[in-house]
Amino acid sequence: MQRRRFLQGTGLLAAGQILPISLVELAFAEAGQNFAFAYISDSHIQHIKGSQFVRNWDRGLIRAVAETNLLSPKPDFIVFGGDLAQLGSKEELDHGAEMLSALKGKVHHVMGEHDYYLDLGEYWSRLFGPHYYSFDHKGVHFVVLNSILTDDDWIYRRWPTPQQRMAEMAGLDNPNGSPFMVGEKQRQWLKDDLAKLDRTTPLVVFSHSPLQKIYKGWNFWTEDAEEVQNLLKDFRKVTVLYGHVHQIQYNRIGAISFNSVMATAWPWPYPTAYAQAGEVHLPKLTVPMNRADPFFERDATGWQFIDMASGNVDLHYTLYENRSRVVRFNPQTGQPEDSVYQTESARMAPQNHY
C-alpha cells in the first residue's frame, strides 16, 4: 500500500544526489568561469484581505528561498521566473518581494502574466526594474524577455476595468483570453542586443511562457515563438528557460534547448491528460513527472539550481515529497535528457494509489 517511496532503500545515502554542493568542474577553459545559479518561479502569492495571504503559496516560496540559501557554494545569482503575484496587486507583489528579500544574492526578475495584467507591470517595475533586459556573466549572455504580452486591442480596448483584464488573463481555457507574444518592438530590441555577440557566446534566454507552441488553451504557448527562435538559432549554445507551466518539460528545436522550471505554488497536469485539450504538442523529449499526491500540498512543486559549467544548462530540480530530477544537456545527442529516466525502460511507475 506504499504510495511512493522517494528514497528506495532507507538508511542509505542517495549517492551522487546529495546536496547540490559541488558543481561539476569542466568545460570552460578557466575553472573560475564555472558557475551555477538558482531559479525560483511561479509563487502566485495571493491576497485574501488585510494582512492575510493564502498560506500554502506563502509556504512554498518561503521554503524555496530558505533552501536556496543553503546552497554551497552560493549560486552566482538567482532568477525569479515570474508570476510572483496571483492577481498583480501591490499587496501581493510587496508581500512576495518581502519573502524574496531573504535571498542571499542578486535576483533577476522575469515578468509573468499574473504580475502584469492589472497595471501593465507598472508597480512590478518599481520593485524589480525593466520588463526586458540582458546582462553578461562569466562569458554567458543572458536575455530576459517579457513574453506574456498580447495584442494592443485586447490590452487597451477590450476590458472595462484593469481588474477584469487581469482576471480574464488568469483563467485557463478562457475564450476571452488571448495568446501570449513577445511582440515586434521587443523582437527588434532582441535582434539589436544579439547583433553585438559572437555566435559562439553561450546564450540563455529567460521568458515566462515557453517560447514554443505546446497548448494554446493554457497559454503554454507564445504566438511569435518562431520569430523569436529565428533570432536565436544561429548561436552555438542556446537555451530557453521558462516558467508558467508548473511542470517538467524539455525540448530541442533546431539548435535551441528548452527547459521549464517548477512552480513553488502548485503543479499543473500535463495538457495531454486533458481530454478536451484537442491539439497538444508536448515536447517529445519530455519524460513527464509522476502525478502529485494531493495529501501533500508541496508535492510536485519545487525550485531548481542550474549548472552552467558546460555552457549549456544542467538543470537540477528540487522536488518536494517526490523524487528530485536532473535534466542535463547531453553533448553526444545534442539535447537535454533526464539523467535517470530518459529511456522508456527507466521510467518510474505512475502513481496510482491515493
Added chain:
Amino acid sequence: MYTLFPPDLRARIAARFHRRHLISALIILLLLFLWPALGLVDPLGLPPVPIPPDNPQTEAKIALGKKLFEDVRFSSTGKVSCATCHDPAKSFTDSPLKVSEGIDKLTGTRNAPTVVNAAYLTSQFWDGRSPSLEDQALHPFLNPVEMGLPNHDPIVKIARTDPEYAKAFKEVFGKSGDQVTMKEVTQAIAGFERTVLAGDSPFDRWYFGGEKSALEPAQVRGFQVFVGQGRCVSCHVVEQTQALFTDNRFHNIGVGINAIQSQVPALAGAFLEAKAKGANVDIAVLTDKKTSELGRFAVTSQFDDLGGFKTPTLRNIALTAPYMHDGSLASLRDVVNHYDNGGAAKAGNKVNDFLSGGIRPLGLSDAQKDDLVAFLLSLTSPQYAAPTQPAAAPKKK
C-alpha cells in the same frame, strides 16, 4: 498477550470429532495454540506481520530474543538492557522520561520510540537510519549514551559461553561457539520484537469489528475530527482492513527545528562536512541536540528531509507520554494544540521555513480537541492497558 480461543469454542471444535479422530483433533488443537505464539494470528486491526525470509519465526527464537532483550549484561555498566528504555509495562517505552536515559543516567536527544508494531515499519529509529529490526538492534549497544559498549565482543562472548544462551542458540540456529555472531543475536531480538504487537483496541473493535458500543460518543466524534478537519489520518494512516497509524514517511511538523531555525544553514553545512569525513551518524544525532533536530536530513542529506521525523504509530499513545521525537510535548492536548497552531507549540510562534506541506492551522474548537484526545485514548490495546503477567513482567524471573 494473545487472544486465546474461548474454552467453549475449543470444546465445540473437539466435540465435532469422532473419537477415532481424536489424534487429528489434538494436532489441530495444538496448532491452534501454537499459531498465536508464532505470531500467526493477527490481532484485530493489524495486517500479517512481515517476516523476512532469512529470519523465520520459531517459538524458541522468540523466547531467546526476549531473554536477550531483557539482558542487562549487554551494557558497559551491567545495568541497562533494551527493556530499560523499551519497558513492556510502559508499552515498550520509558514514559514519563522526555528523552531516554542510558548508562550512568546519560541522556540522549530523543524520546524512546515504542517497539510496539515496529515490526511493520519500513525503517527504524525516528530518522529511519536503520532499514530493519535486525540492523537496528546493533546500534544502541554501542552508542555512548545508551548501552556504552566499545564493540559487540562482550555480547558475542556472553552469547557463546553462557550455558543457557549456548543451548538456546544451538536449538534455534543450530550454531555454537564461534558460529554464534551478532547476526544470530540480532535475528533473535528481531524475532521477539515481531511479536510485540498491539491491535484489538476499542477502536479496532468499533471500526473493524463492527462493535458499536466499543467507543464512547465523544470518541466517535473524535474519530471524525481525526479523519476530517484534524487531517491526522493523512499521515497516521487508517485503511479499510487495518490501521497502523503511520505512513512510514518523514515530516517536518515544526518540533525541535523551530528552536534552531536561524542556525540551520550553519548546522546543516557543518554536519555534512563531518559526515563526509566519516562521522558516525548514530552517535552524532543522539549526543548533540542541535544535530538531532536536523532529523531525516542527517541520513539522506536531502533538503526535503530537514527537520523531518518518522510518523510514529498512535497505538497505546495514552501510555507513552510525553510526546514527539524530543518528548517536548507533555500531553495529548499539547500535541493537538501544536497541530492546531499549524506546527508551533504556542499560537503565534513562527513556524520553520522547511515545514512539510499539509501542516497548517486547523481551526479546531475546544470541544473538537476534547473529542480528538478522547479518541486517542481508544487506541490502547487491552493487554497493555492492564498489563497481564506475560506483558508486564519485565526483567528476571
